[in-house]
Every structure is written in structure tokens, then in C-alpha cells.
Amino acid sequence: xxFSLSANKxxxxxxxxxxxxxxxxxxxxxxxxxxxxxxxxxxxVGVHSDEEIAxxxxxxxxxxxxxxxxxxxxxxxxxxxxxxxxxxxxxxLDKYNCDFCAHGDDLTTSADGRDSYEEVKAVxxxxxxxxxxxxxxxxxxxxxxxxTRSHHxxxxxxxxxEKATFAQMASSPNSQNSPYTKTCQFVPTTQQLVxxxxxxxxxxxxxxxYVCGSFDLFRECPRFLFGV
Numbered sequence: 001x002x003f004s005l006s007a008n009k010x011x012x013x014x015x016x017x018x019x020x021x022x023x024x025x026x027x028x029x030x031x032x033x034x035x036x037x038x039x040x041x042x043x044x045v046g047v048h049s050d051e052e053i054a055x056x057x058x059x060x061x062x063x064x065x066x067x068x069x070x071x072x073x074x075x076x077x078x079x080x081x082x083x084x085x086x087x088x089x090x091x092x093l094d095k096y097n098c099d100f101c102a103h104g105d106d107l108t109t110s111a112d113g114r115d116s117y118e119e120v121k122a123v124x125x126x127x128x129x130x131x132x133x134x135x136x137x138x139x140x141x142x143x144x145x146x147x148t149r150s151h152h153x154x155x156x157x158x159x160x161x162e163k164a165t166f167a168q169m170a171s172s173p174n175s176q177n178s179p180y181t182k183t184c185q186f187v188p189t190t191q192q193l194v195x196x197x198x199x200x201x202x203x204x205x206x207x208x209x210y211v212c213g214s215f216d217l218f219r220e221c222p223r224f225l226f227g228v
Contacts, residue, residue, distance in 0.1 A: 014040030016127075017098035019084050021053050022067045023060040028131070030074060035129040036102040037076035044096050045077050046084035056086040056111045086110060089119050104131035 018036040022029055022045075037043040047068050053060045060067070064082065072080050081096060087110055088101055101120045105128050108116040120126045202208050 013042050015042045015044060015096070015098045016040035017044050017046065017088070017093050017096065017101045018103070019046035019048065019088055019101070021048050021057065021060055022071050023053070023062050025067075025070050032104055032129070032131070033071075033074055033076045037078075039102050039127055039129070040099065042078045043076055044079045044081060044098055045071050046081045046088075046092070046096075047071055048086050049083040052084075052086040056116075086116060087114075087119075088117050090123055090125065093120060093125060100125040100127050102127045102129060104129055106131045 016036055016039050018033065020029070020032075033043070033045065047064065050060055050064050062070075068080055068082050071077055079096075084092065093099075093101060101117060103117055103126070110116050115121070117126055
């Protein structure tokens with residue numbers, strides 16, 4: 001399928017491309033997807049294959065099938081494309097008829113150290129949004145490896161915690177503290193609640209369901225859990 005700007009003008013739908021690993025999905029992933037969808041009308045999400053991630057970043061925790069199923073369950077996602085290249089090209093945007101690619105303001109590099117979005121940036125088909133601070137898959141893996149009861153207690157950033165904890169670990173080899181369990185705390189605000197809500201009150205006769213749970217480390221789950 002070739003890219004046609006005139007075709008997009010006719011149907012008046014702006015198609016946005018967002019790609020990623022989406023391994024051990026967390027609030028940061030959801031916020032990135034939400035922000036990308038807000039940039040257009042249709043959000044097409046590409047999920048990198050296990051092989052591509054292993055080559056450029058390291059082996060994923062969840063396999064490609066699991067990661068794709070999770071992404072499909074998120075309410076802002078309109079289309080999912082499996083097994084996409086780690087390096088985003090203009091040819092990929094054209095193939096799926098997307099106007100531009102969206103990504104956070106953090107730099108993503110390939111195995112050889114190049115900007116993964118270098119090509120689409122060069123032709124002006126790239127839009128940037130703010131990365132969610134204080135959460136990452138790497139940090140979550142670190143928490144799981146340590147699995148303490150106090151890894152949510154610190155208000156230190158990851159960088160500050162690393163400096164302090166490495167110094168402590170050096171003086172006390174038997175210490176069980178880890179620098180990867182100190183994270184920024186996410187405090188919801190009214191504005192953030194509005195951004196993530198549908199903004200629609202239940203109509204007369206509609207049923208409202210309440211779902212409770214710990215929801216620790218989201219896996220494949222029903223679409224309604226993400227608030228359709």
C-alpha cells in the first residue's frame with residue numbers, strides 16, 4: 001500500500017504511526033499511546049518482533065504474541081501491526097498509509113548507535129510528545145529481581161538513588177538494597193484524570209461495571225480494563 005497525501009485529505013483522517021517494544025506494559029506506555037492518539041484520528045501501533053528487540057536492545061521478557069495482545073487491549077489503539085522493524089522508515093509509514101510517526105522526547109538508538117527515527121525526522125514526518133518520567137521497563141525488572149516490601153517508599157529519582165545506593169553497597173557488600181527500586185512517585189491530578197477518562201457520563205439504562213484488583217504488571221487482559 002503506497003502513501004497518498006491526497007487520499008488522506010479526501011477522507012480527512014490523520015493516521016498516526018507509533019511503534020515500540022511494549023514489554024511489561026506500564027503507565028508510561030499507556031500515556032505514550034494516549035498522547036500519540038491525540039495527535040490524529042487513527043492510531044496505528046507497530047510492535048517490534050522478538051528478534052529485532054534482541055538485536056538492538058536485548059531480549060524481551062514477554063514474547064511478541066503476548067505483547068501484541070496487550071497493545072490491542074488499549075482503548076486508544078485502532079490498528080496493530082506485528083513484526084515491525086526496530087528502525088522506523090518512510091517506507092513503513094507509506095505501507096500503512098500513515099501521515100507521520102510519533103514518539104516521546106527520549107532518544108531511541110539502534111544497535112549501531114544511530115537515532116531509530118533519523119529517516120522520518122529528516123523528511124519532516126515525525127512528531128514528539130513528552131516521555132512519562134519515573135517509570136520504565138528496566139526499572140520494573142529491577143524491582144522484580146529485588147522484590148522487597150519497601151521498593152515504593154523512596155521519593156528519589158532513579159539517578160539519585162543509584163548514586164546513594166551504590167555507595168552504600170560498596171561499603172556493605174551484603175546489603176540487599178538495589179538502585180533500581182527507587183522511583184519517582186506518580187501522583188494523579190484532576191487534569192490527568194480528565195485526560196485518561198472518556199468524558200462521557202452513562203446514558204439512561206446503561207450498566208456500570210466495577211472491576212477491582214491489584215493490577216500489578218499488566219498482561220493480556222480484557223479491553224474494558226483500559227476503559228473503552
